[in-house]
Amino acid sequence: MPGIVGKTFKPTTFIPVSSAATLLVGSTTLFFVFTCPWLTRTISPAVPLYNGIVFVFVLANFGMATFMDSGVFPRATEEEEDKEDDFRAPLYKNVEVKGIQVRMKWCASCRFYRPPRCSHCSVCDHCVEDFDHHCPWVNNCIGRRNYRYFFLFLLSLSIHMVGVFSFGLLFVMHHLERLEALQTTVTLAVMCVSGLFFIPVGGLTGFHMVLVVRGRTTNEQVTGKFKGGVNPFSRGCWGNTEYVLCSPLAPRYMVPPKKQPLISIQPPFLQPELSDGQMTFMFRDNGKSDAFWTKSKASLDVITLAPRPDFGEDCEPKPGLAESEGLSAQALFKYQAPFGSVSKVQYCAAGEQVTISGHHTASASLDGVPRDQDYFSEPDLDLPDCRNQLAPWALRSSLLQLDSCSLHSRSLSLRESHQYRDQLQALPCKPEDSAPHSSASTPGMLYSRNGSLSYDSLLHPSPNTLTMMDCLVHTGPPSLRCRLPFQPTNQLSAWLPELPCPVLVSRHSPHLKNPSPVCYDSLPKTVMASIQERRETEDERQLQVQSHFQPQPDPGVYHTPHLHSPHPGPCYSGGPGATKSQSPTPPIFGSRDSLIGFGGRVPQLHSSASRSSMTSETSATSMTSVHTDTSGSGAQAPAKPLH
Amino acid sequence: MSIAHSFFPYKILVSSSPFLFECWTTHSLQDLRQQAPIAAKVFVQRDYTSGTICQFQTKFPATLETRIDKQQFEDTIRKLNSLYAEAEKLGGRSYLEGCLACLTAYTVFLCMETHYEKVLKKIASYIQDQNDKIYAPRGLLLTDPIERGLRVVEITVFEDRSTGPGR
Numbered sequence: 001m002p003g004i005v006g007k008t009f010k011p012t013t014f015i016p017v018s019s020a021a022t023l024l025v026g027s028t029t030l031f032f033v034f035t036c037p038w039l040t041r042t043i044s045p046a047v048p049l050y051n052g053i054v055f056v057f058v059l060a061n062f063g064m065a066t067f068m069d070s071g072v073f074p075r076a077t078e079e080e081e082d083k084e085d086d087f088r089a090p091l092y093k094n095v096e097v098k099g100i101q102v103r104m105k106w107c108a109s110c111r112f113y114r115p116p117r118c119s120h121c122s123v124c125d126h127c128v129e130d131f132d133h134h135c136p137w138v139n140n141c142i143g144r145r146n147y148r149y150f151f152l153f154l155l156s157l158s159i160h161m162v163g164v165f166s167f168g169l170l171f172v173m174h175h176l177e178r179l180e181a182l183q184t185t186v187t188l189a190v191m192c193v194s195g196l197f198f199i200p201v202g203g204l205t206g207f208h209m210v211l212v213v214r215g216r217t218t219n220e221q222v223t224g225k226f227k228g229g230v231n232p233f234s235r236g237c238w239g240n241t242e243y244v245l246c247s248p249l250a251p252r253y254m255v256p257p258k259k260q261p262l263i264s265i266q267p268p269f270l271q272p273e274l275s276d277g278q279m280t281f282m283f284r285d286n287g288k289s290d291a292f293w294t295k296s297k298a299s300l301d302v303i304t305l306a307p308r309p310d311f312g313e314d315c316e317p318k319p320g321l322a323e324s325e326g327l328s329a330q331a332l333f334k335y336q337a338p339f340g341s342v343s344k345v346q347y348c349a350a351g352e353q354v355t356i357s358g359h360h361t362a363s364a365s366l367d368g369v370p371r372d373q374d375y376f377s378e379p380d381l382d383l384p385d386c387r388n389q390l391a392p393w394a395l396r397s398s399l400l401q402l403d404s405c406s407l408h409s410r411s412l413s414l415r416e417s418h419q420y421r422d423q424l425q426a427l428p429c430k431p432e433d434s435a436p437h438s439s440a441s442t443p444g445m446l447y448s449r450n451g452s453l454s455y456d457s458l459l460h461p462s463p464n465t466l467t468m469m470d471c472l473v474h475t476g477p478p479s480l481r482c483r484l485p486f487q488p489t490n491q492l493s494a495w496l497p498e499l500p501c502p503v504l505v506s507r508h509s510p511h512l513k514n515p516s517p518v519c520y521d522s523l524p525k526t527v528m529a530s531i532q533e534r535r536e537t538e539d540e541r542q543l544q545v546q547s548h549f550q551p552q553p554d555p556g557v558y559h560t561p562h563l564h565s566p567h568p569g570p571c572y573s574g575g576p577g578a579t580k581s582q583s584p585t586p587p588i589f590g591s592r593d594s595l596i597g598f599g600g601r602v603p604q605l606h607s608s609a610s611r612s613s614m615t616s617e618t619s620a621t622s623m624t625s626v627h628t629d630t631s632g633s634g635a636q637a638p639a640k641p642l643h
Numbered sequence: 644m645s646i647a648h649s650f651f652p653y654k655i656l657v658s659s660s661p662f663l664f665e666c667w668t669t670h671s672l673q674d675l676r677q678q679a680p681i682a683a684k685v686f687v688q689r690d691y692t693s694g695t696i697c698q699f700q701t702k703f704p705a706t707l708e709t710r711i712d713k714q715q716f717e718d719t720i721r722k723l724n725s726l727y728a729e730a731e732k733l734g735g736r737s738y739l740e741g742c743l744a745c746l747t748a749y750t751v752f753l754c755m756e757t758h759y760e761k762v763l764k765k766i767a768s769y770i771q772d773q774n775d776k777i778y779a780p781r782g783l784l785l786t787d788p789i790e791r792g793l794r795v796v797e798i799t800v801f802e803d804r805s806t807g808p809g810r
Contacts, residue, residue: 056748057745057748059748060748060749063749064749073792073794074790074791074792076791076794077791077797079684079797080684080686080791080795080797095691095692096691096692097691097692097693097694098692098693098694102691112794115689115691115695115794116691116695117695129792130695149749152745232694233694233695242733243733245741246733246737246738246741247731247733247737248730248731248732248733248736248737248740248757248758248759249740249744249752249757249759250759251759251760251763251789251793253789253792253793255789257787257790258767258787261771263774263775263779263784264779265679265779265782265784265801266679267679267782267801267802267803267804268803269710269780269781269782269801269803270780270781271709271710271781272709272710272711272712272781273712
């Protein structure tokens with residue numbers, strides 16, 4: 001029974017559970033003492049036996065519901081957090097569960113992104129897996145591990161109450177002439193208690209029976225998560241019931257780590273064999289391998305600048321169309337760059353393909369990535385393994401966020417691009433595959449998370465905007481002007497309007513101090529600055545584009561209205577005035593650190609914290625669940641529990 | 644046994660467990676001081692595409708590119724996934740366990756290990772085995788995900804001095 005966990009001891013938390021226990025045990029004892037003897041004599045000894053068994057069952061389940069660990073997550077370790085990011089990490093991360101976008105929220109206290117169905121209990125101050133509710137009558141959270149016992153407790157208690165009431169009524173009916181006798185009086189009192197409490201208990205039992213059959217938790221039901229939508233966690237009526245009642249008992253997470261036998265780890269270490277021509281460049285791992293990144297960047301420079309036989313004649317510089325194609329392609333190739341987590345948001349709508357026309361218009365392709373490569377709370381940037389995929393590779397949504405410095409260094413492996421060329425030529429365009437798919441509908445929306453990619457900046461390069469061409473012209477050696485490994489076709493070009501993801505071209509300029517409403521996990525400051533700078537101009541265009549492409553609110557999308565706000569709720573509305581707002585467009589969502597009201601880790605970036613906007617109802621699409629960066633001012637600060 | 648802890652005495656343990664946990668962590672870090680310094684930590688996240696069943700992503704992290712074969716890593720993760728699937732399998736064994744628990748008013752948990760716990764032990768020994776045979780020689784160390792609440796597989800990457808810092 002939490003109530004003494006890390007906090008001051010509050011005796012009042014034990015009042016409901018004590019009174020519940022007292023009532024239960026007391027009433028049943030009185031029943032057994034005063035009513036059962038007559039029943040045994042008159043009807044059968046089976047009566048007290050039956051009642052006894054039911055009562056034992058009630059007690060056992062009550063005890064389990066009260067004392068069992070409900071599935072508490074241990075706090076995340078320090079290393080799990082991305083401390084090296086310059087930019088505030090997003091408050092929400094999206095993950096696809098059986099085709100439906102589910103939002104994972106950052107828990108400021110526990111320092112991790114809450115798994116789906118997990119919620120933080122403010123009373124107990126921990127995150128609970130498959131959080132149902134906090135029950136004051138057992139003074140415990142009801143979660144994955146003890147929900148079954150709680151449900152069985154309710155069921156058995158209802159049955160017990162019905163039994164006690166019925167047998168009590170039988171007794172009273174036969175002792176009407178002696179109502180003032182002690183036994184009769186006590187039986188009447190017990191009947192009153194059980195009859196009275198049967199109303200709420202029975203109601204709750206019925207409510208939970210519905211929840212069990214529907215495969216929902218109380219938390220989800222009350223917050224209306226699946227209002228009019230599809231519950232991705234449901235396994236069907238029978239499956240849900242089976243899962244609740246018959247699933248194996250889940251393990252406890254709050255166990256002391258076992259003492260492992262020490263493994264001596266000393267260099268020299270074995271190295272994996274690299275195959276010839278394998279030049280897959282992986283970038284950025286959770287922001288922790290910057291050194292690696294830097295080093296490989298240099299090596300990449302060496303590699304990519306050299307002409308390659310793979311490209312053959314394709315590498316001949318061709319002016320005009322070819323050049324722009326090549327540059328666009330280069331831009332595509334270099335999508336991943338160091339923008340780690342940004343690239344994580346990729347949506348694999350089958351059939352969506354890259355379209356690159358000869359006019360700087362580039363767009364993201366989503367195909368080819370396995371569907372399980374959705375958002376990771378620990379972003380990992382790597383290039384899709386085209387060697388193993390037949391489809392054209394999936395370019396992440398951060399595809400065209402280019403760091404001009406990296407344009408020539410973060411090219412894909414040439415072997416892969418060669419392969420891609422072959423594959424693309426073999427593959428027809430499949431427009432029908434982009435049919436509404438809950439994840440397919442969202443990718444475009446999610447692009448906005450990764451950057452305001454504006455078509456227009458590509459279609460109509462402004463004088464202020466360096467296009468990819470410009471970037472490449474400035475920074476790319478002639479050998480980079482390779483032709484695209486594939487030819488854009490009319491069919492492909494037709495895709496262009498389908499893609500709601502505008503393309504951002506980074507500007508080769510020092511970062512600006514404008515706030516970034518869109519959050520990236522680890523973008524270089526230069527890129528972020530350019531994104532910031534372009535945001536105002538692209539906002540309207542983006543809105544237009546997005547409204548055009550915005551799908552109907554996906555009923556399946558699992559979004560959380562802020563009815564049931566976690567403990568940081570008060571923090572949202574309060575919002576210290578410390579954060580400076582420099583962006584004309586307040587971000588939609590706050591960053592996770594804004595939960596604790598601290599400034600961001602990046603002193604350079606100052607963005608408004610739209611805490612009020614965080615409580616606003618957002619559309620069901622993932623686009624709006626895309627985080628926006630609300631990094632406030634200030635230095636990196638440790639998280640402080642809000643409650 | 645585990646269920647003994649889930650009764651009242653355990654709750655007191657829980658309340659002090661964060662403090663104790665830190666002690667344990669410190670202790671394990673001291674052990675690691677004799678080891679090579681840690682260069683990075685890679686976190687393999689859960690794969691929620693099939694719901695809340697325990698699956699980890701098989702995508703090969705970038706940092707490990709130069710340290711281990713992709714195939715080996717994927718094999719490890721796939722094996723872990725299959726073990727967790729076995730642990731969570733709804734079948735005859737779990738029914739039996741549930742019925743027995745009900746009939747004995749859950750006292751059976753005091754004497755018997757649950758199916759999940761048995762598989763967790765198997766997983767722990769598998770991870771230990773993998774560490775000994777494959778990961779430690781390559782300067783990596785897998786952490787049992789149960790220590791992280793089955794949220795991540797933490798892979799500690801040790802610095803490879805033979806190739807210079809930061810790889």
